[in-house]
Amino acid sequence: MKGTGLKSIHQAYMDFFGLKKRPFAITPDPEFYFESLSHKKALVHMEYAVTEKMGFAMVTGEVGTGKTLMARIFMEKMRPKINSALILHPILTERELLYSIVQDLGLRMDKKRPTKKELLDKISSFILSSAENGKRTVIIIDEAQDLKPNILESLRLISNLETGKEKLLDIILLGQPELEKKLSRYTLRQLNQRILVRTRLNPLQEEEIEAYLDMRIQKSGGEKFYDSSIIPLVYRYSKGIPRLINAVMERALIAAFVDDSKILKKRHLKLAHASLLGE
Numbered sequence: 664m665k666g667t668g669l670k671s672i673h674q675a676y677m678d679f680f681g682l683k684k685r686p687f688a689i690t691p692d693p694e695f696y697f698e699s700l701s702h703k704k705a706l707v708h709m710e711y712a713v714t715e716k717m718g719f720a721m722v723t724g725e726v727g728t729g730k731t732l733m734a735r736i737f738m739e740k741m742r743p744k745i746n747s748a749l750i751l752h753p754i755l756t757e758r759e760l761l762y763s764i765v766q767d768l769g770l771r772m773d774k775k776r777p778t779k780k781e782l783l784d785k786i787s788s789f790i791l792s793s794a795e796n797g798k799r800t801v802i803i804i805d806e807a808q809d810l811k812p813n814i815l816e817s818l819r820l821i822s823n824l825e826t827g828k829e830k831l832l833d834i835i836l837l838g839q840p841e842l843e844k845k846l847s848r849y850t851l852r853q854l855n856q857r858i859l860v861r862t863r864l865n866p867l868q869e870e871e872i873e874a875y876l877d878m879r880i881q882k883s884g885g886e887k888f889y890d891s892s893i894i895p896l897v898y899r900y901s902k903g904i905p906r907l908i909n910a911v912m913e914r915a916l917i918a919a920f921v922d923d924s925k926i927l928k929k930r931h932l933k934l935a936h937a938s939l940l941g942e
Contacts, residue, residue, distance in 0.1 A: 676920040683884035687909040687916065691732040693739065695882055697875045697905070701865040702733055709737050709835060712860040713745060713801055718822050718830040719857045721807075721846075722837050724864030727906025730837045733864065734803050746793050747801040753810050757817050761786065764802055787824055794831045807838035812850055819854040866903030869894065875908065888919075889927035896932045900939075911935045 673685055686695075698706075705722050712720035724730050731751065738747045748767035755763065761782035765772060770785055777785070790800045804810065804818070824831050836842065836858070846855045867875055872894050877887060893915075901907035912927075914935030919927045 672917060672920075676916050677883075679920050680888050680916065680925070681885050682880075684882070685913070686879040686883035686885065687913040689906050689909045689913075691729070691735070693732065693735050695879055696729075696732055696736050697867075697878055699865075699867050699871050699875075701863075701867075702729065705733060705862045705864045706737055706740075708860055708862040710741065712835065713741065713799060713833050716799070716829050716833070717860050718833060719854075720833070720835045720860035720862075721842065721858050722835065722862055722864055723840050723842055724837075725866065725904060726839060727904040728864045728866055729905050730864055731805050734805065734835075734837060738801075738803070741801070745799050745801045746789070747803065749803045749805065751805045753804050753806055753814070755814070757814055758782065760814060760817070768800070783821070786821070790824055790831050799833060800831065801833045801835065803835045803837060805837045807836040808842040808845060809838075810845075812845070812848065815846070815851055815854055819857060822857070866901075867905065867908070868903060869898040872897055872903065872908065875905070876912065879909075888925060890929070893927065893929055893932050896929055896936075900932065900936045910939060914938050 677683070677685065705724075709720055709722065711717070722730060722733075734749055738745075738749060741747070746768060748764050750760065750763050750767065753760065758779045761779060762777070765782055765785055768786070768789060770789055772781065772785060774781065793800050802818075807815075810818075818834055822830065822832050822834050840863075845851070846858070873891060876889065876897075880887060897908060897911065900911050911932065912935070915927055915931040918931040918934040918938075919925075922931065924931070
């Protein structure tokens with residue numbers, strides 16, 4: 664490893680491996696979206712829910728499987744057909760949630776502290792106006808397992824906006840597997856019965872990991888710099904969860920850089936895994 668001076672360790676290893684970007688940053692970035700079989704299936708379900716005007720859909724998956732990034736891809740893909748709001752931090756009161764929806768839809772309120780009714784009226788007016796112009800409104804709630812039961816019930820009531828023929832609003836709930844357990848509560852049975860489109864976002868399969876790594880390296884301006892024998896280790900350490908793949912691979916890149924090795928090998932993966940475990 665050559666002296667890095669004032670460079671950050673990230674910039675140093677990027678220069679070392681000839682990269683323009685960090686290939687394994689954990690921040691969701693649509694440019695690095697990898698469509699696994701599971702992601703493709705989930706997107707199809709989401710599109711079906713909206714095009715068929717189902718009202719509600721739910722996508723569950725473990726932490727780090729890419730639900731938020733997939734939601735952004737979905738919104739971009741459907742942009743010509745929908746107006747959408749993505750709520751990322753739903754630990755809110757009912758009024759705060761409504762205000763977040765208003766803001767994310769790009770709407771403005773005349774008052775600084777509008778009432779719940781005023782917010783609902785604004786959202787309803789927008790949904791009706793959008794429908795008249797041929798666009799559906801879609802509200803996506805991320806981390807929906809954190810929503811309080813009364814907020815979930817409020818979402819059901821909001822979704823009731825319809826003409827005599829069809830629903831005008833679609834709500835897609837994204838959450839960890841415990842969301843399903845929360846919705847099974849007796850008090851939420853009406854909402855649970857309304858969710859007719861459900862899918863699970865699974866981790867990557869082992870045979871998908873090499874393509875995932877190659878895509879991210881290529882998008883970062885580099886060429887393959889790892890020995891393919893590391894793939895089983897990457898899978899074992901990450902269980903196929905993209906966020907964990909990124910975490911262990913970035914640490915392994917640093918280990919290879921420190922080792923002055925242009926090829927990332929098993930020993931670098933083992934050092935990275937130990938580092939993540941605090942060993």
